[in-house]
Amino acid sequence: MARFAIADDAFDIAPLRAGLLRAEAGAYASFEGWVRNHNDGRAATGLRYESYRVLAEAEGERILDEALATFAIADAACVHRTGELAIGDLAVWVGVSAAHRDAAFAACRWIIDEVKSRVPIWKHERYVEGDAQWLHPRPPDSQ
Amino acid sequence: MARFAIADDAFDIAPLRAGLLRAEAGAYASFEGWVRNHNDGRAATGLRYESYRVLAEAEGERILDEALATFAIADAACVHRTGELAIGDLAVWVGVSAAHRDAAFAACRWIIDEVKSRVPIWKHERYVEGDAQWLHPRPPDSQ
Amino acid sequence: MVRVTVLYFASLRDAAGCDSQAIDHEGDLAALYLRLQAQHGFALPIERVRVAMAGAFADWRDRPRDGAEVAFIPPVSGG
Amino acid sequence: MVRVTVLYFASLRDAAGCDSQAIDHEGDLAALYLRLQAQHGFALPIERVRVAMAGAFADWRDRPRDGAEVAFIPPVSGG
Numbered sequence: 509m510a511r512f513a514i515a516d517d518a519f520d521i522a523p524l525r526a527g528l529l530r531a532e533a534g535a536y537a538s539f540e541g542w543v544r545n546h547n548d549g550r551a552a553t554g555l556r557y558e559s560y561r562v563l564a565e566a567e568g569e570r571i572l573d574e575a576l577a578t579f580a581i582a583d584a585a586c587v588h589r590t591g592e593l594a595i596g597d598l599a600v601w602v603g604v605s606a607a608h609r610d611a612a613f614a615a616c617r618w619i620i621d622e623v624k625s626r627v628p629i630w631k632h633e634r635y636v637e638g639d640a641q642w643l644h645p646r647p648p649d650s651q
Numbered sequence: 652m653a654r655f656a657i658a659d660d661a662f663d664i665a666p667l668r669a670g671l672l673r674a675e676a677g678a679y680a681s682f683e684g685w686v687r688n689h690n691d692g693r694a695a696t697g698l699r700y701e702s703y704r705v706l707a708e709a710e711g712e713r714i715l716d717e718a719l720a721t722f723a724i725a726d727a728a729c730v731h732r733t734g735e736l737a738i739g740d741l742a743v744w745v746g747v748s749a750a751h752r753d754a755a756f757a758a759c760r761w762i763i764d765e766v767k768s769r770v771p772i773w774k775h776e777r778y779v780e781g782d783a784q785w786l787h788p789r790p791p792d793s794q
Numbered sequence: 795m796v797r798v799t800v801l802y803f804a805s806l807r808d809a810a811g812c813d814s815q816a817i818d819h820e821g822d823l824a825a826l827y828l829r830l831q832a833q834h835g836f837a838l839p840i841e842r843v844r845v846a847m848a849g850a851f852a853d854w855r856d857r858p859r860d861g862a863e864v865a866f867i868p869p870v871s872g873g
Numbered sequence: 874m875v876r877v878t879v880l881y882f883a884s885l886r887d888a889a890g891c892d893s894q895a896i897d898h899e900g901d902l903a904a905l906y907l908r909l910q911a912q913h914g915f916a917l918p919i920e921r922v923r924v925a926m927a928g929a930f931a932d933w934r935d936r937p938r939d940g941a942e943v944a945f946i947p948p949v950s951g952g
Contacts, residue, residue, distance in 0.1 A: 522665070531738050534687035537680070537759075539752065541952050544677035557951065560882055560944055562928040564951075588951055595674050600952050609682065609763065616680075617756050620952060628925075628944075629951030630883035642884040643950035644917065684873050700872065703803055703865055705849040707872075731872055743873050763873060771846075771865075772872030773804035785805040786871035787838065 511585045512568030514559050514629075518598065519587055525603055533582040533605035537612035539620045541600040543593045547643075551636040557590045557599065560628040564588070571622045579615035581606040586619060588629055655711030656730045657702050657772075661741065667728055668746055676725040676748040680755035682763045684743040686736045690786075694779040700733045700742065703771040707731070714765045722758035724749040729762060731772055795820050796860040800830065804868050806843075810834045823847070824854035827866060838868055874899050875939040879909065883947050885922075889913045902926070903933035906945060917947055 521540075528536065545552055568586060575584050582605040589599050602619045606612040625647065634640040664683075671679065689695055711729060718727050725748040732742050745762045749755040768790065777783040795818050802810045810830070819826050823845045830836070844867040845852050851867075858864055874897050881889045889909070898905050902924045909915070923946040924931050930946075937943055 529685070529739055531688040534685055534690075536683040536685060538683075539756070540679040540681075541752075542672070542677055542679060542748075544750065545674040547677075558882065559951075560880065560925070560946065563925050563930070563944065563946075566928065567930075596672055605685075607687065609684075609760075613682070613756065613760050617752075620752065624949070624952035626949070627951050628882070628946050628949050630947065631950040632883070642887065642947075644884060644921070644948035645950055646921070646948065701803065702872075703801065703846070703867065706846050706851070706865065706867075709849065710851075767870070767873035769870070770872050771803070771867050771870055773868065774871040775804070785808065785868075787805060787842070787869040788871055789842070789869065 510565070510569060511572040511583075512565060513587045514561055514564055514568075515587050515589050516591050518589070519601075521598075521601055524585055524587065524601065528583045528585060528603050528605040530582040530605055532607055534607055535609040535612040536603065536605045537609070537616040538601065538603040539616050540598055540602075541620070543595050543597045543599055545595045547633060552595070553634045553636055554592065554594045555634060556592050556632040557588070558630055558632070559588070559590050564628050567627050568623065571619060571626065574622075575604075575615045575619050579606070579618070580608070580611040581615045584615060584619060586623060588623065588627065590629065653708070653712060654715040654726075654728045655708060657704055657707055657711075658730050658732050659734050661732070662730055662744075664741075664744055667730060667744065671726045671728060671746050671748040673725040673748055675750060677750055678752040678755040679746065679748045680752070680759040681744065681746040682759050683741055684763070686738050686740045686742055688738045690776060695738070696777045696779055697735065697737045698777060699735050699775040700731070701773055701775070702731070702733050707770050707772055710770050711766060714762060714769060717765075718747070718758045718762050722749070722761070723751070723754040724758045727758060727762060729766060731766065731770065733772065796858055796862070798826070798858045798862045798864050800826070801863065801865040803865070805838070806836055806866055806868055809836050819858065822855050822857050823852060823864060826858070826864065827854070843868055875937055875941070877905070877937045877941045877943050879905070880942065880944040882944070884917070885915055885945055885947050888915050898937065901934050901936050902931060902943060905937070905943065906933070921948055922946060
């Protein structure tokens with residue numbers, strides 16, 4: 509089963525989290541990206557994500573495969589939204605289960621960093637002044 | 652409202668997470684401790700947590716106050732179970748919302764470390780061989 | 795001489811065989827622990843135990859007032 | 874000379890004014906980007922763009938085969 513998914517609509521976290529439960533896992537770390545009402549000092553009203561879906565899914569899966577090979581974790585998963593999102597909407601979710609919390613935290617952080625830097629998804633941000641723009645950050649994106 | 656709570660019964664995460672949503676928060680990190688089927692090389696069947704409740708609540712609240720004063724976070728909360736738990740049960744939950752993910756991850760990790768080392772809660776672990784024991788780890792507890 | 799109530803948790807409760815105990819005491823909290831350790835055979839040396847009074851962490855050199863509630867806090871293992 | 878389909882995303886699509894474009898091309902993928910950059914006025918220099926072919930990341934020096942689907946990947950901003 510795919511560990512990484514693109515979701516065109518709002519998705520539930522509970523079943524994703526439940527899918528990571530393991531009797532040998534004592535630690536679970538998760539990260540969520542929520543749509544903020546500001547970015548780079550500008551007041552935002554919402555955004556749209558678009559992806560190059562086939563490549564986004566392949567690259568996302570590769571990131572999770574690398575995480576499983578690199579960290580002492582039991583399982584990991586990630587879902588990223590596309591389409592129109594409002595302030596407060598869930599944009600991305602990462603979940604990691606592991607025997608111990610060191611690996612769970614480290615892998616969770618690594619996965620979101622890699623997803624942000626490698627997966628072909630683009631954010632189109634709308635501002636209260638009425639304008640909008642595509643974000644094409646220069647690496648390293650330390651946000 | 653208290654940010655730290657002791658729960659004598661299973662609790663829902665969803666409303667706790669929802670309570671941390673802020674329009675200015677773009678990042679949410681959470682940690683969960685689950686009852687593992689093994690510890691220190693022994694196969695476990697379950698456990699019981701007991702707390703010195705009045706002091707546990709006060710010390711837990713102090714930890715969250717310190718986190719809010721130390722990290723650039725929007726809000727944070729923690730709930731710890733007491734009573735009988737089976738393998739896979741949720742033992743502790745920490746949630747942190749923040750503008751950015753650096754602070755969310757750092758505060759979440761700090762809170763669970765402090766809760767484990769400071770809050771008067773004790774684990775009584777049962778093993779497949781039929782015996783059981785109270786865990787009184789020596790610091791630093793690097794588990 | 796003051797009368798204090800001592801609360802036991804985890805392995806200390808198992809060793810004491812009770813949740814709490816009323817006892818007359820003179821001296822500081824450290825002396826109280828050492829007395830009760832001798833009585834109940836607590837395996838934990840005082841260096842690994844913390845003490846609380848009236849629901850807040852206290853210092854071993856604190857002297858309890860009459861009616862105080864004292865809790866011995868063995869090494870914690872939550873999480 | 875091969876016929877390729879080029880996919881545009883984000884600001885590149887806005888500049889091109891279309892989602893995709895069929896074009897006859899000779900040479901590597903870098904040359905293809907530079908041609909289309911000149912045609913559409915892409916603001917992003919090739920150093921900030923990645924290229925994919927047939928749904929996988931590719932090298933700018935790769936030469937597309939006839940019928941290839943090529944995607945220009947501007948700097949990503951998911952998360």
